Amino acid sequence: MHIAINPAQPLARLVLNGELPARNGITIGLVGRGIGGSLSPLMHEREGQRLGLDYRYHLIDFDQLGLTDAQLPEILAEARKLGFAGLNVTYPFKQAVLPLLDDLAPDAAAIGAVNTVVLGDRTVGHNTDCWGFAESFRRNLPSAARQRVLQLGSGGAGAAVSQALLQCGVERLDIYDTDATRAQATVSRLRERLGADVHAVSDVAEVAGRVDGIVNATPVGMTKLPGMPIDPALILPRHWIADVVYFPLQTELIRHAYSQGCAVMPGGGMAVYQAVRAFALFSGCQPDPQAMADSFNAAIAG
Known part of the structure; x- marks a missing residue:
């Protein structure tokens, strides 16, 4: 034709x-x-x-x-x-x-x-993001503690990542988004579908000190949007850190977390x-x- x-x-x-x-x-x-x-x-x-x-x-x-x-x-x-x-x-x-x-x-x-x-x-x-993140997590952070995790961002990528984290055994998931309404919508959907222990949070500094891992599901760190989605002082050596951004592969978040001795999962997987x-x-x-x-x-x- x-x-x-x-x-x-x-x-x-x-x-x-x-x-x-x-x-x-x-x-x-x-x-x-x-x-x-x-x-x-x-x-x-x-x-x-x-x-x-x-x-x-x-x-x-x-x-x-x-x-x-x-x-x-x-x-x-x-x-x-x-x-x-x-x-x-x-x-x-x-x-x-x-x-x-x-x-x-x-x-x-x-x-x-x-x-x-x-x-x-x-x-x-x-x-395909959900399975993609979950498969990367299983391969790259198989022994990561999963009692409580902080996720930054609940947009398009974040919606998939939150479900993947719960499928990978995260017991409690805290979600922060600059758009509080969007974060709450994601929380409500996950509670309704999965009966999950998920919460929308507003104070990243308070929550970061209580979690095992931190996941960046925002576009911050992309070549187009350089920077870090969280105050670097909140990242501790005991944390594991994951990012969904992969261009560049070594985002500022991943580089900083690695320098602190954290286990890291870049967005490439x-x-x-x-x-x-x-x-x-x-x-x-x-x-x-x-x-x-x-x-x-x-x-x-x-």
């Missing part, structure tokens, strides 16, 4: 350079802001190549393209029209995309956030394992998690 390209459309004009996706190939995009350092294209394309697929992955950076948040529906519709097989979704659109979809997979509906959209006759949202699940959804093929991790690690080392 021939699809006419309107050169004024941002995906056709700026992302695809006016060329249609390959007829028999798989074309994917990552939608977000400040995503120039993302390694998702490399992981997906190398795994596609390994499996003999014509697999192409494009960054759709709203900052670089000069797009407003209000243009998210336009981008979703354009990707579908141009033949994209799917889209990954990252900050700040993991919750904003929800009302634009035809259906939600059970994981996304339960979490209330989407990071993977499969495009076809119907647009279906999935969440979550990035790899969520990509493994997303690749399977987009392609219908089962990827090799170790191969994708090797591609990620080689890029970081390089």
Whole structure:
């Protein structure tokens, strides 16, 4: 089927350079802001190549393209029209995309956030962040104390991380967000669905001294948003520290925690394992998690 390209459309004009996706190939995009350092294209394309697929992955950076948040529906519709097989979704659109979809997979509906959209006759949202964080946690912090944990942020990534932490055996989870209403909504959802011991907190300094671990589920620390999401003086050697940010991999939070002797979990593991699940959804093929991790690690080392 021939699809006419309107050169004024941002995906056709700026992302695809006016060329249609390959007829028999798989074309994917990552939608977000400040995503120039993302390694998702490399992981997906190398795994596609390994499996003999014509697999192409494009960054759709709203900052670089000069797009407003209000243009998210336009981008979703354009990707579908141009033949994209799917889209990954990252900050700040993991919750904003929800009302634009035809259906939600059970994981996304339960979490209330989407990071993977499969495009076809119907647009279906999935969440692979939850499993990605949980798998990274199991592998990187297997002996971490889990009696009480402080999570910073309850947005798109935070909604998935909170559920993953509870699935990994955290007994009490305290959630802080600059948007107290959003934190309380996450708490209410987790209590209702899981009967979990979860609380919205307002005093990070008071809570930090009582917890075993601290998780950053905010975008603070990204190349676009440098800094730390918590006062460094609150991080103690007995804490374990996890971050969801992976570009850069060594965020200021991770570097500081490491310098204090903390056990740390950078965001790279979550990035790899969520990509493994997303690749399977987009392609219908089962990827090799170790191969994708090797591609990620080689890029970081390089």
